[in-house]
Amino acid sequence: MAKAAKKKTIRSIPQQRTPVKELEPKVRVKNFEEVNCGYSLSEAMNEAERCLLCPEPGCIAGCPVNINIPKFIEAIAAKDLRGAYDVITASNLLASVCGRVCPQETQCEGVCVVGETLEPVAIGRLERFVGDNAIREKWSNIPYIESTGFKIGIVGSGPAGMACAADMAKAGCEVTVFEAFHQAGGVLKYGIPDFRLPNSVVDAEIENLRKLGVKFECNTLVGRLFTIEQMRNELGFDAVFIGTGAGYPSMLGIPGDSLNGVLSANELLTRCNLMRAKEFPNYDTPIPLGKRVAVIGAGNTAMDATRVSVRLGAEKVYCTYRRSRAECPARVEEVHHAEQEGVEFHWLTAPVEVLDDGKGNVRAMRCIRMELGEPDDSGRRRPVPVKGSEFEFECDQIVFAIGTNANPIIGQTSHLKLNKRGYIATDDNLATSMAGVYAGGDIVTGAATVIEAMGAGRKAARNMKAYLKIRDSSDDAVGKSAGTFFGIDLREQNFARIRAA
Amino acid sequence: MIETSPAGGFKILAREDFSDVTYSLVVHHPLMARAAQPGQFVIVMSHETGERIPLTIADFNRKKGTVTLVVQAVGKSTKEMQQTCKPGTSLYGLVGPMGVPSPLTGKKKVVCVGGGLGVAPIYPQARGFKENGAYVIGVLGFRNKNLVFWAEKFREVCDELILCTDDGSAGMKGFVSDGIKVAIQGHKDIDEVVAIGPPIMMKACAETTRPFGIKTIVSLNPIMVDGTGMCGGCRVKIGNEVKFACVDGPDFDGHKVDFADLMTRLKRYAEEEKAALDRWSDNCRMMMQAPVLPKDGEEAVAMPDPFEETLGG
Numbered sequence: 001m002a003k004a005a006k007k008k009t010i011r012s013i014p015q016q017r018t019p020v021k022e023l024e025p026k027v028r029v030k031n032f033e034e035v036n037c038g039y040s041l042s043e044a045m046n047e048a049e050r051c052l053l054c055p056e057p058g059c060i061a062g063c064p065v066n067i068n069i070p071k072f073i074e075a076i077a078a079k080d081l082r083g084a085y086d087v088i089t090a091s092n093l094l095a096s097v098c099g100r101v102c103p104q105e106t107q108c109e110g111v112c113v114v115g116e117t118l119e120p121v122a123i124g125r126l127e128r129f130v131g132d133n134a135i136r137e138k139w140s141n142i143p144y145i146e147s148t149g150f151k152i153g154i155v156g157s158g159p160a161g162m163a164c165a166a167d168m169a170k171a172g173c174e175v176t177v178f179e180a181f182h183q184a185g186g187v188l189k190y191g192i193p194d195f196r197l198p199n200s201v202v203d204a205e206i207e208n209l210r211k212l213g214v215k216f217e218c219n220t221l222v223g224r225l226f227t228i229e230q231m232r233n234e235l236g237f238d239a240v241f242i243g244t245g246a247g248y249p250s251m252l253g254i255p256g257d258s259l260n261g262v263l264s265a266n267e268l269l270t271r272c273n274l275m276r277a278k279e280f281p282n283y284d285t286p287i288p289l290g291k292r293v294a295v296i297g298a299g300n301t302a303m304d305a306t307r308v309s310v311r312l313g314a315e316k317v318y319c320t321y322r323r324s325r326a327e328c329p330a331r332v333e334e335v336h337h338a339e340q341e342g343v344e345f346h347w348l349t350a351p352v353e354v355l356d357d358g359k360g361n362v363r364a365m366r367c368i369r370m371e372l373g374e375p376d377d378s379g380r381r382r383p384v385p386v387k388g389s390e391f392e393f394e395c396d397q398i399v400f401a402i403g404t405n406a407n408p409i410i411g412q413t414s415h416l417k418l419n420k421r422g423y424i425a426t427d428d429n430l431a432t433s434m435a436g437v438y439a440g441g442d443i444v445t446g447a448a449t450v451i452e453a454m455g456a457g458r459k460a461a462r463n464m465k466a467y468l469k470i471r472d473s474s475d476d477a478v479g480k481s482a483g484t485f486f487g488i489d490l491r492e493q494n495f496a497r498i499r500a501a
Numbered sequence: 502m503i504e505t506s507p508a509g510g511f512k513i514l515a516r517e518d519f520s521d522v523t524y525s526l527v528v529h530h531p532l533m534a535r536a537a538q539p540g541q542f543v544i545v546m547s548h549e550t551g552e553r554i555p556l557t558i559a560d561f562n563r564k565k566g567t568v569t570l571v572v573q574a575v576g577k578s579t580k581e582m583q584q585t586c587k588p589g590t591s592l593y594g595l596v597g598p599m600g601v602p603s604p605l606t607g608k609k610k611v612v613c614v615g616g617g618l619g620v621a622p623i624y625p626q627a628r629g630f631k632e633n634g635a636y637v638i639g640v641l642g643f644r645n646k647n648l649v650f651w652a653e654k655f656r657e658v659c660d661e662l663i664l665c666t667d668d669g670s671a672g673m674k675g676f677v678s679d680g681i682k683v684a685i686q687g688h689k690d691i692d693e694v695v696a697i698g699p700p701i702m703m704k705a706c707a708e709t710t711r712p713f714g715i716k717t718i719v720s721l722n723p724i725m726v727d728g729t730g731m732c733g734g735c736r737v738k739i740g741n742e743v744k745f746a747c748v749d750g751p752d753f754d755g756h757k758v759d760f761a762d763l764m765t766r767l768k769r770y771a772e773e774e775k776a777a778l779d780r781w782s783d784n785c786r787m788m789m790q791a792p793v794l795p796k797d798g799e800e801a802v803a804m805p806d807p808f809e810e811t812l813g814g
Contacts, residue, residue: 178505180729181596182593217505218506219506219511219596220506220596221598224541224597224598224600225532225536225598245731247730248730249731258738258766263733264733266732267726267732267733267734275552275553280773281776281780282550284577284777285552286552286773408749
């Protein structure tokens with residue numbers, strides 16, 4: 001790769017972050033097309049010029065899967081898109097997905113040096129550009145794979161499972177991914193709406209995994225159809241990875257929360273995204289259509305729920321959150337987009353009761369104003385109800401997106417050790433209490449992000465390889481090794497023999 | 502290599518029609534046949550654009566590798582399946598077994614109650630209790646003689662069988678709750694009553710046994726999407742707690758179930774269901790096929806209740 005001709009400085013780079021084209025709010029609220037149109041080649045090259053190519057880049061460490069960010073950006077600037085793609089896929093198979101859904105502002109872009117003076121380099125948009133270009137060009141990086149003969153079973157086809165599957169397939173294992181739904185993709189399919197991550201992008205990434213030899217078995221509820229123990233003992237899997245996600249939505253726990261018209265964001269999103277209820281009656285799954293929709297919570301799932309409700313034709317969509325805007329956990333871009341689309345935010349507002357119309361449906365919601373008190377365990381200031389501030393407002397649908405609890409199925413059907421919150425207990429290497437069984441993603445940590453789940457999937461894969469004594473030559477494994485001996489990776493199983501020779 | 506999702510879907514091997522609205526499908530799925538336990542259910546998608554519908558497992562044959570589902574044609578999807586699902590065709594999606602299996606051991610004397618379509622899923626439970634050495638009293642309810650099915654199958658696994666019909670055209674005249682009363686009069690030592698049927702029937706059963714303090718288990722079938730605990734659409738009130746029927750059930754203590762809440766929630770999509778059915782029926786008419794049309798004023802059309810046939814039964 002060509003070295004940059006002269007050293008770039010904060011003064012010499014383009015000062016403005018390259019804007020990205022977006023669908024007009026008034027157009028996009030009527031459809032499910034993707035809002036962010038992505039960079040063109042010239043826009044991407046212009047933005048790539050803004051990277052200072054720091055000798056000690058913080059962004060790589062800021063990325064949960066440690067993509068060599070400056071290297072792929074340098075390749076874009078040199079118009080070497082294939083090179084950029086190769087750099088990203090060395091660490092991350094799902095560039096198109098992560099470029100869209102990662103919370104870059106708290107990860108790579110959050111530590112970008114340019115961001116100290118100007119707006120940080122738009123790393124996420126550049127990653128997406130590279131990934132989308134690869135899909136368009138039908139590129140895939142299929143290395144020569146020598147079979148190790150090991151059989152790996154992956155439970156759940158979401159981001160954690162996909163990442164683990166990719167690494168194990170590349171290591172020469174025969175990988176089967178089991179999915180309970182009728183389509184693979186997990187939360188990328190059922191949860192994240194098309195206007196943020198089109199299903200076609202997810203399918204393209206899954207196709208890449210298939211090219212690596214990964215098999216997908218849908219309609220398979222592991223735990224009930226066969227257990228984790230059976231996978232290890234009867235079905236011949238040498239190692240198993242569990243990435244089933246957090247599932248089980250938390251309930252509001254207020255009077256009236258079982259009325260018709262009160263539903264979880266998971267239900268709304270699954271009906272709309274996976275089951276295509278937005279195309280009802282061409283698809284058979286119905287969806288509740290609210291005129292005045294109140295969404296409770298302010299995470300990314302809540303933002304998705306508000307924006308889906310807008311597109312389904314709600315006249316008014318409210319978002320209530322018991323803390324203030326500063327504590328809102330959603331990506332900045334999502335809140336911004338929701339506001340542009342007419343979602344009305346009510347910060348420091350908590351629901352107290354759902355009121356019915358006498359026929360079992362929602363009529364209104366009673367709320368109470370909150371104020372911020374002392375910091376709580378999470379370090380954020382605890383919301384405290386303001387006495388006498390209760391008020392009612394009319395709505396006919398309430399969507400709650402206030403987090404999830406551990407899905408109980410694996411716990412019910414295996415002897416795996418769980419932690420006190422019901423999530424699967426693992427050690428630092430993501431190994432569970434059962435030999436050869438690893439777990440990662442939301443089923444271990446509780447609800448987190450797509451990229452964190454992918455990071456966990458990759459970490460589990462590394463340790464799975466060590467467990468199976470497969471030589472680990474992936475880029476990051478070498479890069480992260482404790483030390484080298486005359487350039488030989490100490491973690492290689494056969495280093496002693498090399499040294500002797 | 503393990504294959505749980507065959508390329509062409511899940512093959513239907515046999516079908517039996519019990520009445521003009523109820524039918525059973527025998528589906529090839531050896532792994533599921535091996536794993537299935539009484540009390541569990543599956544989720545079916547008949548085709549790619551279909552919806553996911555929960556159906557209780559009515560029977561399974563581990564040797565033949567089959568599971569049997571009994572379906573009542575009440576809405577668009579189930580009526581469409583009635584037309585399209587024939588031996589040789591396939592279901593697009595079939596996942597399960599789901600739910601916590603019913604405990605069948607440690608009981609000396611049990612009453613297994615099935616009303617209408619609930620007769621099918623209570624069968625493997627009755628058989629399971631019998632295999633575990635219990636004295637099994639079967640109570641089956643139908644509207645009339647013509648709708649009776651599986652009575653012979655039940656006689657093989659029950660020590661006593663009480664057949665009830667609304668009009669008295671077969672067995673005793675009365676509802677299953679009347680049948681339960683007969684059983685209680687005859688036996689003072691009943692450990693447990695298990696009832697499966699429409700919500701209103703299960704409620705009547707629970708109210709019948711409450712004064713006698715007999716433990717009563719009911720199998721709930723609320724509206725579901727995924728069936729894996731992810732959406733919470735199937736939440737039910739059990740005493741002071743909220744439970745998900747798909748992963749915490751489907752069996753619950755009938756004396757604690759809030760049936761009024763369940764019945765209200767079952768009507769959630771009544772309007773959409775009706776619209777879908779009307780639209781589908783119109784399409785069928787246009788295509789010169791003979792759809793199963795609702796009779797005038799028949800409430801069943803608007804109700805996504807899979808056990809409508811024996812309301813009150």
